[in-house]
Amino acid sequence: MTLQRRLIFAVLLAAPLAWLIAIAGTYWRASHEINELYDTDMLRLAQQTIAVAALIPASATSVPAPVPARSPASGDYGDAGLGDLSVAIWRNEGAPLVLDPEALQFPRAAEREGFVDSIVNGVPWRLVYLDDPSGQTRVAVGQRVGERNDLVVAYIASQIVPWLIGLPVLIVLLIIAVRRAIKPVHDLSHQLERRSPDDASQLEIADVPGELRGLVKAMNGLLARVAALIEQERRLTADAAHELRTPLAALRAQWDVVQRTGDPAQAQLARTSVTRGMERLDRLVSQLLTMARLDSTNHSGFDRSVDWRAVAEQAVGDCLWIADRRDIDIAIEWPEAGVLPLPMAGDETALTIMLKNILDNAIRYGPRHSQVRLKFSAAQITVDDEGQGIAPEILPRLGDRFLRAAGNEESGSGLGVSIARRIARNHGMLVRFSMREAADDFGPGLRVSIMRGA
Numbered sequence: 001m002t003l004q005r006r007l008i009f010a011v012l013l014a015a016p017l018a019w020l021i022a023i024a025g026t027y028w029r030a031s032h033e034i035n036e037l038y039d040t041d042m043l044r045l046a047q048q049t050i051a052v053a054a055l056i057p058a059s060a061t062s063v064p065a066p067v068p069a070r071s072p073a074s075g076d077y078g079d080a081g082l083g084d085l086s087v088a089i090w091r092n093e094g095a096p097l098v099l100d101p102e103a104l105q106f107p108r109a110a111e112r113e114g115f116v117d118s119i120v121n122g123v124p125w126r127l128v129y130l131d132d133p134s135g136q137t138r139v140a141v142g143q144r145v146g147e148r149n150d151l152v153v154a155y156i157a158s159q160i161v162p163w164l165i166g167l168p169v170l171i172v173l174l175i176i177a178v179r180r181a182i183k184p185v186h187d188l189s190h191q192l193e194r195r196s197p198d199d200a201s202q203l204e205i206a207d208v209p210g211e212l213r214g215l216v217k218a219m220n221g222l223l224a225r226v227a228a229l230i231e232q233e234r235r236l237t238a239d240a241a242h243e244l245r246t247p248l249a250a251l252r253a254q255w256d257v258v259q260r261t262g263d264p265a266q267a268q269l270a271r272t273s274v275t276r277g278m279e280r281l282d283r284l285v286s287q288l289l290t291m292a293r294l295d296s297t298n299h300s301g302f303d304r305s306v307d308w309r310a311v312a313e314q315a316v317g318d319c320l321w322i323a324d325r326r327d328i329d330i331a332i333e334w335p336e337a338g339v340l341p342l343p344m345a346g347d348e349t350a351l352t353i354m355l356k357n358i359l360d361n362a363i364r365y366g367p368r369h370s371q372v373r374l375k376f377s378a379a380q381i382t383v384d385d386e387g388q389g390i391a392p393e394i395l396p397r398l399g400d401r402f403l404r405a406a407g408n409e410e411s412g413s414g415l416g417v418s419i420a421r422r423i424a425r426n427h428g429m430l431v432r433f434s435m436r437e438a439a440d441d442f443g444p445g446l447r448v449s450i451m452r453g454a
Contacts (some may be wrong), residue, residue, distance in 0.1 A: 004182045011174045019167055023160060030155045034148055039115060039128070041324070044143045045087065046130040053089050053137045056097065117145070119270040125416055184209050200227030209321050251277045302345040302427070308376060309334075309341075311348055315355040316374070321371040325370050330359070333375040341376035344452070346427045354423040357416035358383050358431075358448050365443075372443055380451035384442050428453050 088103035105120045109129060116127045120137050124145035131138050185208075191203065202220045205213060254277060257270035323330055335341055355374075362372045368383035373384040421431045432449045436442065 003185065004178060007178045007182070008175050009256050011178060012171060015167065015174065016173050019163055022166050023156065025157050025327055026159055026295075027152065031148075034155075038126075038143060038148055042085075042126070042128045042143060043114075043130075045137050046128050049089065050130055050138045051088055052133050053091075053097075053132070053139065055122075055290045056089070057138075070278070082164070084144045086142050088140045090140075090141075092136055093352045095192060103140070103142070108138065108140075110138070118142075122204070134404045158280045164186050183405050184212055190213065192219075198230065200224070200230070218425075233427065244336070248281070252283070281295065302347060304345055304348075306342075306344055306346045306348055306351060308381075311355060312374060312376070315359055318352075318356045322360065323363050323372075326366075328363050328365075328366060328368070330372045331371060331373045333373065335377050340377065342381055342452075344427065346431075350423045354420040357384075357452075361416050362446070380449050382450070383447055383448040384436065386442070386445045388445075424450060425453075 059201055064401050071207075086103040088106045089097040090108055091097065093303065106125075106127065107120075109116065109118075109127075111128050113131070114128060116129065118127055119127055120142070120193070125142045126145055126148075127140050127142040128140065129140050136283060173279050188208075191272070200223050202223065203216050205216050205220070251274055254270045254273040258267055258274065261270065316332065319330065359372065359374065362383050362385040366387040370386040373382075375382045375384070395443070426429045430451055430453045431450075432451070434447050434449065436445050436447050
């Protein structure tokens, strides 16, 4: 069921139920008020009858013949029902002095005082008994219970008729109100249905009801994240297409040389170029896949402490082949005993990739027959090489995708530092580049520092 149908169904149940509860409450209240009114009148009549009974001569002890109730000969007495209210008077132990024929059936009930519900001649009556102070005179005033019930029913009927007429109108108005209240939800649904897949513009929130603002804000947040993801995919696709074009064209050209040249030396040189181009292409594709995986992953928390010794061992091992080729030594320095190297929680696999990329850059772009130092401390990790460093105008741009300084002989894609920075950011760390001074214990060169973010 839709939300609108659920609300209308609830209204169709709730409105009649509320109407029945209101009628029941009205019936109970009307019965209470009418009984209170009639009881008051009956008690007052009994008190007045006691006062008047003192004026009746003591000789009036016989029971007069019953006089049938009849309409007065003249005058307008309205709709008075004389048979519904009767009064009886008893003197001592004698027969009642009957003022109304119906009172002949009233029991004396000498042991009772006050109001009593009784059955008189098969009809329910409500009686009130009152004795004078001397105890010689007893008065009973009675009223048919049906008279009270008729009044309550008449009163409730006068209330039910307007309710019966108004209830359908109320239900119709409530259904219209529910539909108007649900209209913003339908408008929001239609607005989303009409959107193109690449439309990441924010939904309007000014005219949205308060109950839907949280939902619209969440949708806007989702649209923003989807837009960012789409932009990342587009940027990665464009960058990859641009970057792959060069090595593929070079491979095609070198392969054409291999196929057409008759000079063995030139053919060998072309084959060597093809091999290096394939290595660069393999490295580029691998780093592109790593970057795509990092772009689509948002690490919000880690529950495992990092074993930097295992991370360093794996990262250095992955770089040994290029270090051997360039005759570069990798030195690892650990903090003194009892001091943990950069204690933190994280993903060791991702941190290995981060450290490997930084070491790989230091090895590839440092001078041959030199040394690279990997140093751990409680506050940071540093990677130092003995190269000439990077031009000041390039230093702030390190980490941009596909950025490579001019004049590099080594194959590369310009993604290594970008990947390292992204992994560091996912772990709440920063990667900074700076030039060492000659006074440094390792000599001048480029320093890469990995530290906790602010």
